Amino acid sequence: MTDAVLLIENLRKSFGGLVVTDGVTLEIGPGELHAVIGPNGAGKTTLIHQISGTLTPDDGRILLNGTDIMPLPPHERAKLGLARSFQITSVLPRFSALENVALAVQARGGSSYKFFGRAASEAALNDEAMAALAEVSLDHRAGVIAAHLSHGEKRALELAIALALQPKLLLLDEPMAGTGPEESERIVTVLQRLKGRFAMLLVEHDMNAVFALADRISVLTYGRVLASGEPHQVRNDRAVTEAYLGEELE
Amino acid sequence: MSTLTASKPLRAGPRIDLAVIAMFGVLALVPFAAAFGAETYLLGLVTRVMVFAIAALAVDFLCGFGGLVTFGHAAFVGIGAYTVAIAGAHGVTDMAITLPLALIVSGLFAYLTGTICLRTKSVYFIMITLAFGQMAYFIAGSLAPYGGDDGITLPARSTLFGLQVFGSDRALYYAVLGSLIASYGLCRAVVYSRFGRVFRGARENPTRMATIGFDVFRYQRVGYVIAGCLGGLSGFLLANATEFVSPAYMSWQRSGELIIMVLFGGLGTLHGAIVGAAAYLLLEEWLAGFTENWKLIFGPLLVIVVLYARGGLVGLAASIKARLTRD
Numbered sequence: 001m002t003d004a005v006l007l008i009e010n011l012r013k014s015f016g017g018l019v020v021t022d023g024v025t026l027e028i029g030p031g032e033l034h035a036v037i038g039p040n041g042a043g044k045t046t047l048i049h050q051i052s053g054t055l056t057p058d059d060g061r062i063l064l065n066g067t068d069i070m071p072l073p074p075h076e077r078a079k080l081g082l083a084r085s086f087q088i089t090s091v092l093p094r095f096s097a098l099e100n101v102a103l104a105v106q107a108r109g110g111s112s113y114k115f116f117g118r119a120a121s122e123a124a125l126n127d128e129a130m131a132a133l134a135e136v137s138l139d140h141r142a143g144v145i146a147a148h149l150s151h152g153e154k155r156a157l158e159l160a161i162a163l164a165l166q167p168k169l170l171l172l173d174e175p176m177a178g179t180g181p182e183e184s185e186r187i188v189t190v191l192q193r194l195k196g197r198f199a200m201l202l203v204e205h206d207m208n209a210v211f212a213l214a215d216r217i218s219v220l221t222y223g224r225v226l227a228s229g230e231p232h233q234v235r236n237d238r239a240v241t242e243a244y245l246g247e248e249l250e
Numbered sequence: 251m252s253t254l255t256a257s258k259p260l261r262a263g264p265r266i267d268l269a270v271i272a273m274f275g276v277l278a279l280v281p282f283a284a285a286f287g288a289e290t291y292l293l294g295l296v297t298r299v300m301v302f303a304i305a306a307l308a309v310d311f312l313c314g315f316g317g318l319v320t321f322g323h324a325a326f327v328g329i330g331a332y333t334v335a336i337a338g339a340h341g342v343t344d345m346a347i348t349l350p351l352a353l354i355v356s357g358l359f360a361y362l363t364g365t366i367c368l369r370t371k372s373v374y375f376i377m378i379t380l381a382f383g384q385m386a387y388f389i390a391g392s393l394a395p396y397g398g399d400d401g402i403t404l405p406a407r408s409t410l411f412g413l414q415v416f417g418s419d420r421a422l423y424y425a426v427l428g429s430l431i432a433s434y435g436l437c438r439a440v441v442y443s444r445f446g447r448v449f450r451g452a453r454e455n456p457t458r459m460a461t462i463g464f465d466v467f468r469y470q471r472v473g474y475v476i477a478g479c480l481g482g483l484s485g486f487l488l489a490n491a492t493e494f495v496s497p498a499y500m501s502w503q504r505s506g507e508l509i510i511m512v513l514f515g516g517l518g519t520l521h522g523a524i525v526g527a528a529a530y531l532l533l534e535e536w537l538a539g540f541t542e543n544w545k546l547i548f549g550p551l552l553v554i555v556v557l558y559a560r561g562g563l564v565g566l567a568a569s570i571k572a573r574l575t576r577d
Binding site for chain 1 (some may be wrong): 444454463464
């Protein structure tokens with residue numbers, strides 16, 4: 001056995017005749033940031049859905065810290081330390097930023113079958129939530145209703161929610177999608193700060209961000225891992241350059 | 251620093267506002283006013299309003315906070331009422347037994363049907379709650395030993411350890427008012443509790459809730475049971491108020507009326523459910539005095555409120571107040 005945080009073995013998934021995950025094998029060690037890149041439709045998001053449990057693979061194994069999580073529903077995977085952000089921002093729109101994060105703290109610690117006492121006034125929950133918001137530089141916006149945050153702030157809020165869960169593995173599905181250059185840079189800075197604290201799987205189209213952050217990179221095309229290795233290896237891999245990177249890195 | 255900023259948005263959290271206290275105050279004074287006029291009539295009418303307000307609270311709790319639009323909540327009212335009637339038919343009239351029994355039976359019905367209903371969403375949820383409501387309705391209608399379609403008259407109002415606590419209409423009135431205040435307080439506490447936050451979060455974004463580790467289904471089922479028990483309480487009081495129980499209490503029209511009350515008063519406010527129940531039943535009483543076809547007047551009125559006063563009567567009052575204080 002390895003001490004991998006995430007171990008994916010020979011994962012397969014197809015929708016009818018369309019193979020979206022074709023024997024993917026992947027390993028992420030403790031504190032490692034592993035980026036998965038590939039053209040649109042390569043099966044990156046589908047892979048994340050299968051790890052987080054919103055899609056069921058046809059075959060293969062997914063181990064989180066040595067535990068087979070394939071039979072578990074998403075909420076139980078979350079309890080084992082799996083957090084994720086979504087490609088399309090997913091927060092609780094009518095809750096304040098603080099309450100979005102406090103709910104994540106609440107999910108991790110203590111019972112939620114308490115029917116009395118104002119949850120929003122629980123200092124223990126709020127303090128931890130504020131700390132998570134501060135890490136993504138969103139503490140000054142704590143009281144703002146999530147729906148009123150800018151797109152970049154919502155992305156940061158998603159990160160704060162993930163942080164508050166104190167995950168063992170964080171799945172990031174295009175955290176920079178739809179953000180402007182300034183906000184992208186801000187998210188890269190945040191991720192750089194978080195790097196090493198827990199393992200991360202990053203799916204991202206922004207190649208500058210990927211090469212700045214990743215310890216290892218896997219290239220996915222047509223649901224298959226085309227190449228996997230350290231950034232400089234992947235950058236120089238001819239098959240990769242031909243299939244995908246060519247025009248972007250010239 | 252961080253605790254300072256953390257506490258800031260929370261202070262502005264919802265407090266029990268004066269209007270709600272005034273509303274309960276007025277309800278508490280009704281019996282004194284009634285003493286000068288048609289006492290039996292007025293007490294009976296307002297008792298009825300409060301009984302349905304409890305059921306409307308349950309519906310608001312589910313629809314307005316949980317996003318679970320239930321179209322079968324009259325079933326729980328009926329189950330609570332029938333528990334009293336059936337126990338009474340077997341000689342058990344003490345509420346030390348019948349009240350817990352009514353709550354348990356309606357809660358159990360909520361648990362079992364909720365296990366199935368909550369697997370579905372949106373329109374399917376509405377339809378399946380309607381289906382269970384109709385099932386309960388037809389089962390009640392087929393209870394031949396207990397009156398079948400005609401319903402059954404209670405041998406007497408419930409006693410408490412042998413005492414005639416519901417002996418006078420006024421005593422019953424205050425018991426119902428007490429139940430209403432308790433139900434309102436309970437709903438309020440639950441909505442803002444840890445549980446309530448999960449329950450509300452599940453309406454906002456169930457996928458997000460699951461990915462942070464909440465088993466949304468279980469929390470919703472607990473919420474459904476709470477609402478079911480409140481429906482049962484309403485039924486228990488209804489049976490005592492009317493001293494008669496019939497399957498009509500469970501008809502889908504009744505369930506629809508509960509939704510109308512909540513929309514009319516203001517969805518997701520709790521006290522709006524009470525205002526809505528009062529407005530609906532009092533308008534019904536008043537308009538029916540003019541014409542048999544009072545729904546012809548009430549229908550357009552409801553449309554106007556829903557279209558032009560988002561947030562119902564409570565929302566309308568709030569916006570008028572805002573406009574007045576602005577000048």
